[in-house]
Amino acid sequence: MNEQAQEPLETLYEGPWLRMRRRGRWEYVERTNGDGMAVIVVAVTPDENVLFVEQFRVPLGARTIEMPAGLVGDDHASDTLEAAARRELIEETGWSAQRVDVLLVGPTSAGMSNERIAFVRARGLSKVGSGGGIDNEDITVHEVPRAQAPAWLMQKQREGFELDLKLWAGLWMIEHNPDGTAAT
Structure with a gap:
């Protein structure tokens, strides 16, 4: 057994x-809401445009480019991964x-954290709203042609945006399952 697991928890x-x-000696953070789960929606x-969201992130002091994402159980006690993904996709992108x-x-x-994230692939999209988030999230939606997405992301980085590294896994998961087989 790990020696630190026997230490008292403060x-x-x-x-x-x-x-x-x-x-x-180990310090870390836990989410206090839900079960420490979040979703990222691919x-x-x-029209073969990848959906990205842009928003200011206080911990980084910068605008970021991410895929739509959000907490599971965030004010929704009986939330599932699928329900959270559907909700966040609509709230953030309008799709x-x-x-x-x-x-x-x-x-x-x-x-650093107990947070876990679920990659969720969304299919059969239809536009139902304008997106932009809720409350004061101030989210900008970007619809980028799939073939140009990697180059667009690198241009955004050159412009000073922070890029969520999970973007690259998300782009890969458009066409692939985690085991490498083709997405269906």
């Missing part, structure tokens, strides 16, 4: 969204999916 801080913990429109498939679940930053 709560250093607890807010409405995050809790900071220490076990031995979505391509019928609805006929089908959502959970592809893979794993930790986002295992040394």
Whole structure:
């Protein structure tokens, strides 16, 4: 057994969204809402445009480019991965999916947080709204031709945007399942 697992667990801080913990010398954060799960939605429109979202992220002090994403169980007690993916896709981009498939679940930053994220592929999209997020999220939606998406992302990085590294996995999962087989 790991020696640190035997150390007492301390709560250093607890807010409405995050809790900071220490076990031995190791400090980390936990989400206080839901079950520590989030979804990232890989979505391509019928016109073969990949959906990206842009927003200011306080921890980075910069605008980021990401795929639509959000928390599971965030004010929705009986939330599922699929329901959260559908909700976040509509809220952030204004697109609805006929089908959502959970592809893979794993930790986002295992040394710092208990958060896990699920990659979800959205299919059969239809435009149902303008997107932009809720409350004061101030999300800008980008619909980028699939063939140009990697070059567009690198241009955004040169312009000073922070790129979520999960974007590259998301782009790969447009055409592939996590095991490398072709997406259906």
